[in-house]
Amino acid sequence: xxxxxxxxxxxxxxxxxxxxxxxxxxxxxxxxxxxxxxxxxxxxxxxxxxxxxxxxxxxxxxxxxxxxxxxxxxxxxxxxxxxxxxxxxxxxxxxxxxxxxxxxxxxxxxxxxxxxxxxxxxxxxxxxxxxxxxxxxxxxxxxxxxxxxxxxxxxxxxxxxxxxxxxxxxxxxxxxxxxxxxxxxxxxxxxxxxxxxxxxxxxxxxxxxxxxxxxxxxxxxxxxxxxxxxxxxxxxxxxxxxxxxxxxxxxxxxxxxxxxxxxxxxxxxxxxxxxxxxxxxxxxxxxxxxxxxxxxxxxxxxxxxxxxxxxxxxxxxxxxxxxxxxxxxxxxxxxx
Numbered sequence: 001x002x003x004x005x006x007x008x009x010x011x012x013x014x015x016x017x018x019x020x021x022x023x024x025x026x027x028x029x030x031x032x033x034x035x036x037x038x039x040x041x042x043x044x045x046x047x048x049x050x051x052x053x054x055x056x057x058x059x060x061x062x063x064x065x066x067x068x069x070x071x072x073x074x075x076x077x078x079x080x081x082x083x084x085x086x087x088x089x090x091x092x093x094x095x096x097x098x099x100x101x102x103x104x105x106x107x108x109x110x111x112x113x114x115x116x117x118x119x120x121x122x123x124x125x126x127x128x129x130x131x132x133x134x135x136x137x138x139x140x141x142x143x144x145x146x147x148x149x150x151x152x153x154x155x156x157x158x159x160x161x162x163x164x165x166x167x168x169x170x171x172x173x174x175x176x177x178x179x180x181x182x183x184x185x186x187x188x189x190x191x192x193x194x195x196x197x198x199x200x201x202x203x204x205x206x207x208x209x210x211x212x213x214x215x216x217x218x219x220x221x222x223x224x225x226x227x228x229x230x231x232x233x234x235x236x237x238x239x240x241x242x243x244x245x246x247x248x249x250x251x252x253x254x255x256x257x258x259x260x261x262x263x264x265x266x267x268x269x270x271x272x273x274x275x276x277x278x279x280x281x282x283x284x285x286x287x288x289x290x291x292x293x294x295x296x297x298x299x300x301x302x303x304x305x306x307x308x309x310x311x312x313x314x315x316x317x318x319x320x321x322x323x324x325x326x327x328x329x330x331x332x333x334x335x336x
Contacts, residue, residue, distance in 0.1 A: 074276070125147070145157040161318065174273060185246075188220070242269070246272065250278070287328035
């Protein structure tokens with residue numbers, strides 16, 4: 001369907017576009033009856049205002065841009081909800097763009113938001129992001145920048161992160177306490193601090209238990225379902241692994257499917273723990289043990305930090321959101 005414009009409304013009401021524009025903006029120079037007529041007609045015609053263009057015309061910055069790797073991930077969608085819970089009542093609009101885990105798309109998104117003079121940018125880095133010139137441009141433009149989840153310390157501004165280290169530690173310690181002797185780790189890309197921290201927690205739990213850190217049991221860049229499926233086949237064929245802590249639930253899902261295809265019984269023969277507690281985790285058979293991230297709380301903290309940055313108030317350089325471990329039947333042999 002063709003998008004309804006101000007000119008379309010003006011033609012229908014036999015008015016000038018400027019009159020319609022002022023009426024939609026609730027300008028007091030336009031009579032109340034005309035304003036009502038224009039606003040009622042715009043609703044009937046399905047008119048959707050261009051929020052960014054309106055902000056530019058007003059010379060204000062009430063639009064905040066948010067760039068996430070994937071909108072369809074449960075974690076990121078809940079962070080977005082948490083951000084909106086705080087921003088919308090405060091009078092801000094949120095525009096969300098997904099990078100699709102690509103640096104090129106992340107760069108274009110930043111450029112677009114800066115060109116539209118947004119009031120601030122909220123960002124979680126893509127898996128490919130290993131250079132930060134585009135984000136340095138944000139700083140040069142004096143546009144408030146708040147990073148969350150996947151962050152870099154090389155830039156100023158507030159950073160809201162998960163306690164990834166503790167999450168990795170709790171997940172691995174749980175597998176050890178369940179009796180597994182050779183715990184492997186499917187990590188994400190080491191370019192991202194979040195995955196480095198989860199791996200560090202994994203190593204700390206092994207060392208605490210007096211278990212040797214075997215590099216053959218650590219596989220990086222395994223966060224998709226497909227990668228989890230293929231890598232678990234390779235892992236069980238070339239190592240003595242009897243459990244795996246996955247840095248994400250999607251790789252854990254693939255690993256479980258791979259183990260089933262090989263005839264393994266979970267958790268009697270092999271234990272699995274994920275990270276993120278995606279909605280499908282408790283629906284899997286067996287249900288997946290995972291690390292819960294407090295995404296709504298993170299979103300609230302991110303939005304609050306952005307508002308403070310816009311108002312030029314002091315904000316903490318970094319704030320860490322606690323995580324919690326949820327044990328289910330993919331790791332506990334006596335789990336009910």
